[in-house]
Amino acid sequence: MIFSTYTFIFIFLPITFFGYRLLSELRFHQAAKLWLVMASIYFYAQGSGSFVLLFIADILINFAIGSLIVRAARRKAVWRKRTLLVAGLLLNVGFLGYYKYANFVIENINLVTGGAYGLLQIALPLGISFYTFQLIAYLVDCYRERTKETPIIDFLLFITFFPQLIVGPIVHHGDVIPQYQDRKLMRFNAVNFMLGTYLFAMGCAKKIMLADPLTLYASDFYSNVGAGDMFSAWLASLGYTISYYFDLSGYADMAIGLALLFNIRLPHNFNSPYRARNFREYWQRWHMTLSKFLSDYIFRSFYRKGSGSFNFYFSVMMTFFVSGFWHGAGWQFVLWGIINGIFVCMAHVMYRRKWKLPLFLAWGLTFAGVIGTRILFVSDSASEAWTVIGMMFSMDDFAGMTVAEAGRALGAFAANHAYLIALLLVGMGFSFFAPNSGQLTENFVPRYRHAFVSALLLGLSLAQMTSVSKFLYFQF
Secondary structure, eight states: OOTTSHHIIIIIHHHHHHHHHHHHHTTOHHHHHHHHHHHHHHHHHHHHGGGHHHHHHHHHHHHHHHHHHHHHHHTTOHHHHHHHHHHHHHHHHHHHHHHHHHHHHHHHHHHHHOOOOOOOOOOOOTTHHHHHHHHHHHHHHHHTTOSOOOOHHHHHHHHHOGGGTTTOOOOOHHHHHHHHHOGGGGSOOHHHHHHHHHHHHHHHHIIIIIIHHHHHHHHHHHHTGGGOOHHHHHHHHHHHHHHHHHHHHHHHHHHHHHHHHTTOOOOOOOSOGGGOSSHHHHHHHSSHHHHHHHIIIIIHHHOOTTSOHHHHHHHHHHHHHHHHHHHOSSHHHHHHHHHHHHHHHHHHHHHHTTOOOOHHHHHHHHHHHHHHHHHHHHSSSHHHHHHHHHHHTOOGGGTTOOHHHHHHHHHHHHHHTHHHHHHHHHHHHHHHHSOOHHHHTTTOOOOHHHHHHHHHHHHHHHHTOOSOOOOGGGGO
8 A cells, every 4th residue: 555545545544544533532552553464464465465475473472582582581591692682683684685685696696507496476565664764773772671572552553663664764762662652652642643744745735746757757767777868867857856756755754744643753764865975974864764774783793993994994984885785685785885874984985084176076976876876776687787887978879969959959858858857957956956845844733825726736646636646665
């Protein structure tokens, strides 16, 4: 089920919200949370029905392992605690590895050995990359004795809560489980309701009015790269760069807004990343909950404070290697992670030596790097990415043309794609200059203008909601 659909907005959401509100007002607190869990499981089943029983089993097994780790820690049973953690990690990594990487392994075995092993017919379960991270973090924190044994209903809600279940934000159990246990938050809150509606409308408009048209054009170009030219390569690559931001940040806004309807605060996931002046800053602003997880559970597993620069940069590279492999089963994703890691290391070198480029040059180089890595990210292979970059700087399309003829060709392309170019410029304007959703909702006080903007954005979005368009990160 997709947030930006009539079914979700007019059927699922009202039934879920009013059922929860009724049970909460009657002070059936556990029943209200159970209602939300059941609604979330139903929501998940609509997009991954064949997997839902395994999904529930996975959650319950992790809950049992986490509880046993906490009990072993209380009894100072170090080896039992360690064995349970290893078993839990192997379960989660194995589960993710089978569904996401089994065919990748088979393809590479065939490539190296010349074999012809058949690929498995595996459908990737929705959200597996995201909720697996949350499960792993929970088990590791149980092992580190940073959490207590959690009531099962709160743990179920922590993993299944439908606003953030599929594409995040990746939430830490320590941030949300105390909210589920606070009965004051189960009362209706008009400010949160208005803020949630405002954020949901904002995210819906980002997705439908900006991201979807740019994604449609860009995906058509990348599905048949050989048929394009220099102009279309630039429009598609810039389009994907902007559409990925508005698609994912739009989902995050909708998720945060939906959670606020239930008085649950999820972390903001984006902080105007395209304003960054280096890749160190970029990854502090882009998909911040993923960056925080990678920093807390991957980087800190390799880095030892005071162990020198080599260990630091090695830890950064390993973190981005994992990030690249997490994003997709393909060597282009591994290369994408390595390149991002190199850029981040370069930024750290400059930061440590207090080297600074002029603002516009620093921003321009960073944004060029963002475009280049996005091309690699959306291409089917590294060679296709190189082909696209070559098309963007090839002058073959102008062979034999005068300057005037080349200008007319550019003008004709701009005229034929005026709507998309206008959307691209609007998107870039919002990305570079407008306040982001976190800034717009900081110290929020409901005003009539918020209601007007919410109604306007929702109305425009509903009018364009003619077909179901999946979020780009559903494939991860």
